[in-house]
Amino acid sequence: MAQTVGGLGEIALVDRIIAATRAVKGPRKGVVVVGAGDDAAVLAAPDGRVVVTTDVLVESRHFRRDWSSAEDIGVKAVAENLADIAAMGARPTGLVIGLALPPETEVAWVDGFLAGVLAEAGRVGAALAGGDVVRADVIFVSVTAMGDLEDREPVLRSGARAGDVMAVSGRLGCAAAGLAVLSRGFRSPRALVDAHRRPEPDYTAGIRAAKSGAHALMDVSDGLLLDAGRLAKASGVSIDLDSAVIPVDEVLVSTAAAYNLDPLTWVLGGGDDHALLGAFAKGATLPEGFTAIGKAAKCDPDGPVVSVDGRAPAFMPGFEHFRS
Amino acid sequence: MAQTVGGLGEIALVDRIIAATRAVKGPRKGVVVVGAGDDAAVLAAPDGRVVVTTDVLVESRHFRRDWSSAEDIGVKAVAENLADIAAMGARPTGLVIGLALPPETEVAWVDGFLAGVLAEAGRVGAALAGGDVVRADVIFVSVTAMGDLEDREPVLRSGARAGDVMAVSGRLGCAAAGLAVLSRGFRSPRALVDAHRRPEPDYTAGIRAAKSGAHALMDVSDGLLLDAGRLAKASGVSIDLDSAVIPVDEVLVSTAAAYNLDPLTWVLGGGDDHALLGAFAKGATLPEGFTAIGKAAKCDPDGPVVSVDGRAPAFMPGFEHFRS
Numbered sequence: 064m065a066q067t068v069g070g071l072g073e074i075a076l077v078d079r080i081i082a083a084t085r086a087v088k089g090p091r092k093g094v095v096v097v098g099a100g101d102d103a104a105v106l107a108a109p110d111g112r113v114v115v116t117t118d119v120l121v122e123s124r125h126f127r128r129d130w131s132s133a134e135d136i137g138v139k140a141v142a143e144n145l146a147d148i149a150a151m152g153a154r155p156t157g158l159v160i161g162l163a164l165p166p167e168t169e170v171a172w173v174d175g176f177l178a179g180v181l182a183e184a185g186r187v188g189a190a191l192a193g194g195d196v197v198r199a200d201v202i203f204v205s206v207t208a209m210g211d212l213e214d215r216e217p218v219l220r221s222g223a224r225a226g227d228v229m230a231v232s233g234r235l236g237c238a239a240a241g242l243a244v245l246s247r248g249f250r251s252p253r254a255l256v257d258a259h260r261r262p263e264p265d266y267t268a269g270i271r272a273a274k275s276g277a278h279a280l281m282d283v284s285d286g287l288l289l290d291a292g293r294l295a296k297a298s299g300v301s302i303d304l305d306s307a308v309i310p311v312d313e314v315l316v317s318t319a320a321a322y323n324l325d326p327l328t329w330v331l332g333g334g335d336d337h338a339l340l341g342a343f344a345k346g347a348t349l350p351e352g353f354t355a356i357g358k359a360a361k362c363d364p365d366g367p368v369v370s371v372d373g374r375a376p377a378f379m380p381g382f383e384h385f386r387s
Numbered sequence: 388m389a390q391t392v393g394g395l396g397e398i399a400l401v402d403r404i405i406a407a408t409r410a411v412k413g414p415r416k417g418v419v420v421v422g423a424g425d426d427a428a429v430l431a432a433p434d435g436r437v438v439v440t441t442d443v444l445v446e447s448r449h450f451r452r453d454w455s456s457a458e459d460i461g462v463k464a465v466a467e468n469l470a471d472i473a474a475m476g477a478r479p480t481g482l483v484i485g486l487a488l489p490p491e492t493e494v495a496w497v498d499g500f501l502a503g504v505l506a507e508a509g510r511v512g513a514a515l516a517g518g519d520v521v522r523a524d525v526i527f528v529s530v531t532a533m534g535d536l537e538d539r540e541p542v543l544r545s546g547a548r549a550g551d552v553m554a555v556s557g558r559l560g561c562a563a564a565g566l567a568v569l570s571r572g573f574r575s576p577r578a579l580v581d582a583h584r585r586p587e588p589d590y591t592a593g594i595r596a597a598k599s600g601a602h603a604l605m606d607v608s609d610g611l612l613l614d615a616g617r618l619a620k621a622s623g624v625s626i627d628l629d630s631a632v633i634p635v636d637e638v639l640v641s642t643a644a645a646y647n648l649d650p651l652t653w654v655l656g657g658g659d660d661h662a663l664l665g666a667f668a669k670g671a672t673l674p675e676g677f678t679a680i681g682k683a684a685k686c687d688p689d690g691p692v693v694s695v696d697g698r699a700p701a702f703m704p705g706f707e708h709f710r711s
Binding site: 193 | 437443525
């Protein structure tokens with residue numbers, strides 16, 4: 064019979080996690096001053112400021128163990144937090160993780176989850192610096208990520224100016240399409256299902272954008288329309304998107320056709336790919352990997368905050384966890 | 388009918404939390420560089436290193452809404468994290484919080500919880516810098532606290548040396564006794580029930596200990612015997628405690644007598660008061676608030692890691708969340 068965390072016990076489980084954490088070669092040199100195992104960890108913060116963000120994932124709501132492997136869930140939990148650090152123009156340095164587990168959870172699941180966490184953190188040289196493990200009836204994961212600004216100013220949502228070019232880096236709509244595919248009982252196209260299971264944010268795109276002088280930057284986690292609206296409101300501008308130039312993955316087009324849907328539903332409304340949306344000065348050269356998709360303009364109090372091709376979008380998904 | 392978080396919706400709830408956070412005058416000047424509301428927050432880390440710790444609390448397991456008010460739970464969740472920062476000899480700077488809530492949770496509960504969080508953080512000038520709110524079937528709270536070392540070295544668990552004086556600051560056993568009282572259906576003695584509901588760690592005791600050259604320092608969260616054992620193991624020493632000098636609150640003595648118990652059961656085995664256990668050089672003046680309770684000695688491989696009055700303790704509570 065497979066070993067469970069209840070059978071192993073909390074102390075042995077924590078020792079096992081700490082041992083796995085210490086064994087990885089992922090973190091950049093000097094990032095970890097004091098690692099897991101003491102009352103608290105100590106991470107380097109050479110800039111003299113620390114960027115910090117936290118996200119909570121709840122089983123059945125943010126992930127399903129029958130749709131995603133333990134490793135997938137570890138990758139995803141870390142990726143969505145590191146993407147928020149990158150969206151400030153910072154470089155991720157470390158993570159702490161809270162994990163609530165039912166006692167019947169297999170130890171192999173925890174091992175897989177941890178492997179995903181360490182692999183994703185390792186992609187950017189960030190360290191798993193500590194955590195907490197408790198008992199619960201469903202799996203809860205909380206991740207807090209930290210990052211360093213490397214002497215640059217943080218790039219906020221509020222800095223876009225009228226006249227700015229709006230540009231994105233990364234995929235849009237693929238994770239949402241993957242979730243739609245899984246919800247209908249399918250496991251392909253694999254590229255979309257994988258996009259849902261394991262987002263692959265480009266964590267250096269935010270740093271490139273910051274270095275190139277981006278006025279505003281934001282992680283697209285709840286869908287382009289909703290998040291562009293947040294950026295526009297924070298900046299006091301309106302944003303018009305040009306549907307003809309928004310990148311649409313070929314596989315989205317074919318899958319949407321099979322489902323008799325408009326792929327823009329996913330591209331404009333779907334989150335979880337962790338693309339970056341930035342505002343750049345008109346005429347400036349966009350950093351590598353960014354594509355212009357629209358413009359910021361002076362806010363018209365009577366007009367929509369976000370428009371597509373000059374018109375209020377046909378649908379404006381509100382992302383509401385509490386309403387079903 | 389009372390308003391619920393499901394009725395209010397996630398976006399309005401987050402806006403409400405951000406507004407309450409911005410309204411407080413608690414944080415020390417300059418601690419918050421970028422507050423809640425962007426992709427991530429930015430906190431000052433003047434030392435160039437950041438101390439970080441995280442803890443998870445699950446309803447019914449770590450708190451009960453019929454035993455503790457929303458404000459109590461906010462205080463407790465923050466206190467146990469700030470105590471870990473203090474136990475490194477650091478000064479707390481900020482927090483991020485993840486909150487999973489059933490949709491039927493009353494908005495007034497969230498307001499109370501947040502008031503407790505902000506009050507406790509305000510006691511040390513720390514800021515609530517950000518968070519995440521999601522939906523779940525039970526309340527789940529994750530807190531991550533950060534702190535600054537102010538150019539001191541972190542005081543680890545592993546620094547105790549043979550010959551050191553072991554000393555504690557803060558109460559022992561009161562929170563555990565309060566929980567025992569509540570578990571038996573009583574609400575008094577109030578001092579003990581309050582100790583369970585709202586621990587009152589002295590967050591500056593760790594800084595005083597660090598400044599006075601403490602060799603090792605640890606937050607007593609799972610009970611003196613268990614935590615002294617962890618410190619002893621990390622330091623490669625054994626620790627002998629002197630029961631005659633361990634501080635025992637008068638109310639513990641009278642309550643234990645009423646229950647026909649030995650108060651040392653709570654004092655040695657109970658956690659959650661967040662006393663600080665430190666190791667200090669023999670002959671050194673102990674920092675204000677610390678009381679000598681024992682000595683560290685060379686580890687005897689055949690003897691107990693922790694002894695009381697020279698003997699292996701009659702009971703050695705193992706703190707195991709996963710076994711019931």
